[in-house]
Amino acid sequence: MKLFVKNLTHVDLSYFDAQRGLLGESWQTDIVLAGKLNDESMICDFSIVKKQIKKWLDEHIDHMLAIPAEYAGTTLTPLANDRVSFQFDHSKETPNDHRRFQCDAPTQAICVLPMNDITPDAAAKWVESQILDLLPAELEAVSVRFFPEKIDGAEYQYSHGLKKHAGNCQRIAHGHRSTVEIYADGVRNDVMEQDWATRWNDIYLGTQDDLDKIIEENGRQYHGFRYTSQQGLFELVIDSNQVYMLDCDTTVESLSAHIADVLAEENPGVHIEAHGFEGIGKGAISEKIKART
Numbered sequence: 001m002k003l004f005v006k007n008l009t010h011v012d013l014s015y016f017d018a019q020r021g022l023l024g025e026s027w028q029t030d031i032v033l034a035g036k037l038n039d040e041s042m043i044c045d046f047s048i049v050k051k052q053i054k055k056w057l058d059e060h061i062d063h064m065l066a067i068p069a070e071y072a073g074t075t076l077t078p079l080a081n082d083r084v085s086f087q088f089d090h091s092k093e094t095p096n097d098h099r100r101f102q103c104d105a106p107t108q109a110i111c112v113l114p115m116n117d118i119t120p121d122a123a124a125k126w127v128e129s130q131i132l133d134l135l136p137a138e139l140e141a142v143s144v145r146f147f148p149e150k151i152d153g154a155e156y157q158y159s160h161g162l163k164k165h166a167g168n169c170q171r172i173a174h175g176h177r178s179t180v181e182i183y184a185d186g187v188r189n190d191v192m193e194q195d196w197a198t199r200w201n202d203i204y205l206g207t208q209d210d211l212d213k214i215i216e217e218n219g220r221q222y223h224g225f226r227y228t229s230q231q232g233l234f235e236l237v238i239d240s241n242q243v244y245m246l247d248c249d250t251t252v253e254s255l256s257a258h259i260a261d262v263l264a265e266e267n268p269g270v271h272i273e274a275h276g277f278e279g280i281g282k283g284a285i286s287e288k289i290k291a292r293t
Helices: 046-060 120-133 188-201 252-266
Strands: 003-019 021-037 067-068 074-079 084-087 100-106 110-111 139-148 155-160 172-185 203-207 211-217 220-229 232-238 243-246 272-277 283-288
Touching: 003 046, 003 220, 021 046, 021 155, 021 232, 046 120, 067 074, 110 120, 120 139, 120 283, 155 188, 172 252, 203 220, 220 252, 243 252, 252 272, 252 283
Parallel strands: 003 067, 021 172, 067 110, 155 203, 203 243
Antiparallel strands: 003 021, 003 172, 021 139, 074 084, 084 100, 100 232, 155 172, 172 272, 211 220, 220 232, 272 283
16 A cells, blocks of 8 residues: 655755766655555654655755765865865866865765766655655555656756845755746747847856855866855855856746846836746746836
8 A cells, every 4th residue: 555645745855966066956855655454544743744855855855965975086084173174176077177176064065975976766766765764664665756846938057145045045056947037018929038048057156245266276266155044154156157147046036026126127118027937836926127218
């Protein structure tokens, strides 16, 4: 006998890809529980198990940076004060690719996955191996499915950090897969949407206040970010080609306002309404119009 839960939760994270670099991601989560019926003609107490699994996901992968620990370019180094340094050297696999990436953060912000490539299926199998022993004894198996939202229009994957946030959004490298809706004079404009998705393709959205340095190495430029929040000291070094700088915090409210401001500036006299999404099914709306001169 099996029980299922569709869309148990959404997992928002960033993960590192050997070719594309840092990627924001949002996965919907389905689970299937298998076991024998108990005296109450139930497999288990559904509500308790749902809470247990969601709590585990919140604590072990959600709003974290997931890294492929078995990939040749990955180096993990413990630091003082329960921190860890993740470094990735692309040249280990591609000799002519001299890009590098580094994130030094509290250990709780890093999810170490024992694999070469991070995919929804591989991550789900890892979760299954970790949680079964935590669940009631009458459960014989648990199946987890991660999958991105089905988006028919424009989408982009972004990573960021919100140092002022009291929760896990303060982590410097967590992210989302998001769609965007843009209306010009009340009519949805897919050209503007696709254009914006291109601008923010595989992007790190950086806040000017958090920029610590610009680095030149081996003919490449890197942005170095640094800040201290409630969870501790966070540092990030990332290829400048993957960075989009803003003069504001990267909350979804500020991001939708930025989209509206830029598009209004580029299209004088047109009323712009930007729906910025933060992952799946949530976001903010901003409106702007710039008078023609």
